[in-house]
Amino acid sequence: MIIDLDQFETSEAVVGGVCIVGAGPAGITLALELAARGRDVILLESGGRSYEDATQALYHGEVIGQPNTDVGASRLRQFGGTSGHWTGLCAPLDPIDFEARAGVPHSGWPIGRADLDPYYETAQTYLELGPFRYDFADWKDRLPSPALPLDPALVETAIYQQSPPTRFAETYWDPIARNDRIRCILHANLVDILLVDDAVAHFEFASLGGHRLRVRAGAYVIACGGIENARILLNCRKQRPAGIGNEHDLVGRYFMDHLNCEVGAILFAEDDIDLALYDQVIDSDGAALQIGLKLPAATMRREGLLNNTAFLVPEYENAAFSDDFRGHGWVSFSTMVKAFSRGRIPDRFAENYCNAVEDAGSIAVGAYRHVMRRFVPAGRAIAAKLRQDAEQSPNPDSRVLLIDEQDPFGWRRIALDWRIQATDYDSLRRTHEAIGQAVGAAGLGRVQIGITDPPDLDLAYTGYHHMGTTRMHDSPRRGVVDRNCRLHSVNNLYMAGSSVFTTGGTANPTLTIVALAARLADHLATSVTAQLRI
Incomplete structure (x- = not known):
């Protein structure tokens, strides 16, 4: 009732x-x-x-x-x-x-x-969601593409599931x-x-x-x-x-x-890196999966590190496949489009409309690139930015x-007096350094660290x-x-x-x-x- x-x-x-x-x-x-x-x-x-x-x-x-x-x-x-x-x-x-x-x-x-x-x-x-399985071993043989050949003692593959x-x-x-x-x-x-x-x-x-x-x-x-x-x-x-x-x-x-931020990047040494597993939602066994990288728990305990999953955002040779247009304006625009497609007025319509108008240039770029992606190849992956919602202590x-x-x-x-400590960023920087060691050991390239020492405390945005x-x-x-x-x-x-x-x-x-x-x-x-x- x-x-x-x-x-x-x-x-x-x-x-x-x-x-x-x-x-x-x-x-x-x-x-x-x-x-x-x-x-x-x-x-x-x-x-x-x-x-x-x-x-x-x-x-x-x-x-x-x-x-x-x-x-x-x-x-x-x-x-x-x-x-x-x-x-x-x-x-x-x-x-x-x-x-x-x-x-x-x-x-x-x-x-x-x-x-x-x-x-x-x-x-x-x-x-x-799909079955309650979040260990990479449970999905490894069901995935359509291989994971990066990283030593699991250094870096693990993280499994997330996508609700509708x-x-x-x-x-x-x-x-x-x-x-x-x-x-x-x-x-x-x-x-x-x-x-x-x-x-x-x-x-x-x-x-x-x-x-x-x-x-x-x-x-x-x-x-x-x-x-x-x-x-x-x-x-x-x-x-x-x-x-x-x-x-x-x-x-x-x-x-x-x-700590919502896109900071740091893997710069690849070879031309044939396959990132298909990381740059899209993977449908497998009744679940929609997203794949990231994280450190083993033993490493976090030994080094006193906070938890973090880094998702890879590929940068391809063809700029049409770049997502650098995705700001608040694009999110508002997407929200309105999805609502109208369902036959209803979007929530917070005035706010979303204003966000979209203020960021009209980025929206135009995003719309153009989405169309072009249907007709042109992406080219090789030259890098992958690291996007994360990192743990705050x-x-x-x-x-x-x-x-x-x-x-x-x-x-x-x-x-709201939200305070981020410098040690939170230090933990994230050290996590990226550990990922870089694994990437280098596998001969895949190197990691560009995007967090300065001392860190810029204004680097992260809310994850809501x-x-x-x-x-x-x-x-x-x-x-x-x-x-x-x-x-x-x-x-x-x-x-x-x-x-x-x-x-x-x-x-x-x-x-x-x-x-x-x-x-x-x-x-x-x-x-x-x-x-x-x-």
């Missing part, structure tokens, strides 16, 4: 087993998984079925740290959440990502990769609407949390249209994204002056993103803060992957939530999504977000049965 709060009148509290705030990939997965286990769910979403300017404006805030990011356009406040504009690239976190690493301060999850593997299997289905990408608003609207155990309420903004002793008694919601709603449940989950999860806890100060869960000044800290000074400006509900807006602001740790002095995603200081309040990540790895976070949601559903359905009988 789907209800619009602006068309819903009741003076009574809505009561259910589990209350979930946020209908993005985490919230929708959690709701469907709980319903499948026989639990009644109330799923509340700030937005409607599609993009709305007034609702989206609730995300407005400031950037006061590293400038190559934003706090508004990178997120979508509507049913389906930011899956409405994600690119679909997926991989699980590596086992090393969960470890406490000597060279990475503040690292170490309280769970391991094996704890998530069964739920990764579930997440594959939600994201319309799954748009949760399109794919899961009907399953939510038809499910008798789920009541989904749109235009419902969380505006207050009432605590009694060390537990939530109820949540208060309001719409921009002035309607209000109270929800009581046995367990409560906030699944509103890596920035908004922290903002909600920090704004709830009536009963806990520092904010809920912020007894040790951890909420909002350890904000991480991936957890840093308590990188954080989400409240500012004095308020939204229409009287909640303070946020400032907001992580870490309600991090997971067994100790309440080092994390906001425990290994089951429950706040240490509130017995029945849980967080879902990438805000609970302790480290970010190099994998795009959506697959892990969905896996963690499936794991949380298992915990809520089996471990808090008594609470849910209200």
Whole structure:
């Protein structure tokens, strides 16, 4: 059942087993998984079925740290959440990502990769991916082209899978609407949390249209994204002056993103390098694969390096096959073209239109090159740039803060103080040096290092992957939530999504977000049965 709060009148509290705030990939997965286990769910979403300017404006805030990011356009406040504009690239976190690493301060999850593997299997289905296989050995004999002949003791082949990408608003609207155990309420903004002793008694919601709603449940989950999860806890100060869960000044800290950059290049020594495996999506055994290069875990442990997958962006003799036109204007142009091809108006149409107009020259170049590629050969690959979403180390000074400006509900807006450390770039430079050693040892050429020493701290852009602001740790002095995603200081309040990540790895976070949601559903359905009988 789907209800619009602006068309819903009741003076009574809505009561259910589990209350979930946020209908993005985490919230929708959690709701469907709980319903499948026989639990009644109330799923509340700030937005409607599609993009709305007034609702989206609730995300407005400031950037006061590293400038190559934003706090508004990178997120979508509507049913389906930011899956409405994600690119679909997926991989699980590596086992090393969960470890406490000597060279990475503040690292170490309280769970391991094996704890998530069964739920990764579930997440594959939600994201319309192929089989849960990410080891190169599982795919090697199924690939149409050979991998570069690099010593696997020096450099490994990384496997990612490509989701269509799954748009949760399109794919899961009907399953939510038809499910008798789920009541989904749109235009419902969380505006207050009432605590009694060390537990939530109820949540208060309001719409921009002035309607209000109270929800009581046995367990409560906030699944509103890596920035908004922290903002909600920090704004709830009536009963806990520092904010809920912020007894040790951890909420909002350890904000991480991936370092999105195209830096460094492999310069090939020979004319006949075959890069077909790296410059396109490979369809194999029911999966769409993308292939990159990464260092072995043993090397990362020994050298104290952060995780990184480098994808190769070939540069061919024929300039028509160069993708240097792909900037913000081209992304906006592509977004509009895809939307119109589906017979709908693009989200954020005015913003995308302005981006495209401002970058009209690059769009013209891109359109011309796409046409020419049908008629001319690419020629030989002369180089391959290294494109990556590199891991950022957890840093308590990188954080989400409240500012004095308020939204229409009287909640303070946020400032994002994203801080990248020089050691993060040093790790990436050393990773490229290690790749260069493997390339040289194989006689393929050499690697041109694109990171200076000291590094340019303005080198990377946001990956739009907001992580870490309600991090997971067994100790309440080092994390906001425990290994089951429950706040240490509130017995029945849980967080879902990438805000609970302790480290970010190099994998795009959506697959892990969905896996963690499936794991949380298992915990809520089996471990808090008594609470849910209200």
